[in-house]
Amino acid sequence: MATLEELRVELDKIDNQMVELYQKRMNVCREVGDYKVKAGRKVYDRQREQEKLADVASKVDNDFDKNGVRELYTQLMSMSRKLQYQKLVEAGALGRLPFIQIDSLEKDTARVVFQGTEGAYGEAAMHQFFGEDVNCFHVRTFRDAMTAIEEGAADYAVLPIENSSAGPVNEMYDLLDEFENYIVAETILPVVHTLSGLPGTTLTDIKRVYSKAEALMQTTGFLNDHADWQQISVVNTAIAAQKVVKDGDKAQAAVCSAYAAKIHGLEVLADNINDEPDNCTRFIVVTNQKVYLKHASKISIEFELPHQSGAQSGSLYDLLSHFVYNNINMTKIESRPVKGKQWEYRFFVDFDGSLEDAAVKNALRGLREEATNLRILGNY
CATH class of the missing domain: 3.40.190.10 (Periplasmic binding protein-like II)
Known part of the structure; x- marks a missing residue:
């Protein structure tokens, strides 16, 4: 029987061969990417990948190895796609992102809506961001505020999205999906009850x-x-x-x-009856214009997982890997049920970056091809 040291030497030899083959495979993938750029072909071919996974799994003879080889080739094909997306972006094939960069918000002339009435935390957050002399009005519900900016009765709305102790404001995530409004800024307000x-x-x-x-x-x-x-x-x-x-x-x-x-x-x-002494609420500033500030450093998006019979548990991981591969720091993820679809969820992700960043463009390119109903909710 071989010693542990001898077995490790044998593994090292195999690993060296695998690394060499991996590089050969990726070189071929680069050529595939060049071809797709010239031919205008899509990177992601779901049927081809499923056929490939079935083929490689058929070449091993036990369930453990079948699952292992599927996982291995899932990652290999994922790396291939990411390389090809990079080539498409470098060739200017990202597709149009209909957001306009602006230098500043017109705070002095803006009309702003908040939810609640005089004395609401939303009013305090509004004054914190826009100043005490802001031209403003209030409405009863979050929906009323989103409707006001969608219809042009207000330029901006200031609305809560999460609290440091109570968590997300779920209704706001649903409304961000429902309305064609966009986040242009945020402000964090200390909350003392x-x-x-x-x-x-x-x-x-x-x-x-x-x-x-x-x-x-x-x-x-x-x-x-x-x-x-x-x-x-x-x-x-x-x-x-x-x-x-x-x-x-x-x-x-x-x-x-x-x-x-x-x-x-x-x-x-x-006074000061909060459970958490450092309680604070993050408010978003929302408008109906697809704009972002020059020095914006956070992006919010939403997407759904592609529907598959017997959906793979790794589907969400595959999509989030676009952030990992492009060295993008993901700061938050939330999920909400998709209306009318049992046990299907919509995901909301916040991550660091600007729509001008090459890494962000690479990640969005991959997500656009592989996710369903991807929407950029704002860069702020």
């Missing part, structure tokens, strides 16, 4: 607490210490404060900002 009620209210008076669902989640520890309080979700923290004032009932309180409490005439009963 209070429990506020009518002047003279004490904690023992309270029976019902109103706020946005996410705000209730962000203050779970404090609220759960008062198990007899009923927690009721409304569309916005400032609207919760407004409701308490309108109803005039000391049994009601709102989770809202100190600013919202002040402008609506409430008294802060408990």
Whole structure:
């Protein structure tokens, strides 16, 4: 029986042969890429790849090796495609990206919409980005805000997309897919919640607490210490404060900002009730124009996995590998169900880069060919 050292020497010899064959294979793939550039052929031929995988799997005689050789050739063909995409991009065959680069947003003349009412965190985020003198108005729902910019009633909307403790705002991801609106900037707002009620209210008076669902989640520890309080979700923290004032009932309180409490005439009963002391919300600035700022450094996209009978578990990995191969830092991924398609999902990905970057163009080229319904949601 061979020793471990002898077996390792034999493996090294085989590996050297495999590396040499890999380089030969990639050289042929370069020639294939050159041909496709000249002939205007698509890189990705799904049927050809499936036939190749079936062929190589048929040449081994046990299930473990069949799965292994399929995985090996899946990666080899993936590397071949990425090389060919690179050649297509170098030849100017990326396809038109209908986004226009601009130097700055017209903050002084812009009309901006936010969701909620006076005192909402959305208003604070808007002022943080556009300044105190911005020409603005508010609407009741996120959908109303997206409709306002789509129809031209506003130039920009400032809307929350995720919170550091409560996670993503799922409705916003659904609306980004539904509307032809685009992200042009983001701003991060520190969030400090209070429990506020009518002047003279004490904690023992309270029976019902109103706020946005996410705000209730962000203050779970404090609220759960008062198990007899009923927690009721409304569309916005400032609207919760407004409701308490309108109803005039000391049994009601709102989770809202100190600013919202002040402008609506409430008294802060408990301050800084966040579960997380460094709680903050990321807001996106959205417009109906396909524009991006000159120094934009983050891109958001969405796509679906191509439908296959017996879909492979590696499908998502294959698509995300375009970021890895092009040395692109992916910063976030979220998934949402595709309406009308059971157990199928739409993926939202944020990654570092600009639409001007060659690496980004390479990755987008690959994703365009291999994903379904790819959309660039913004470069900001």
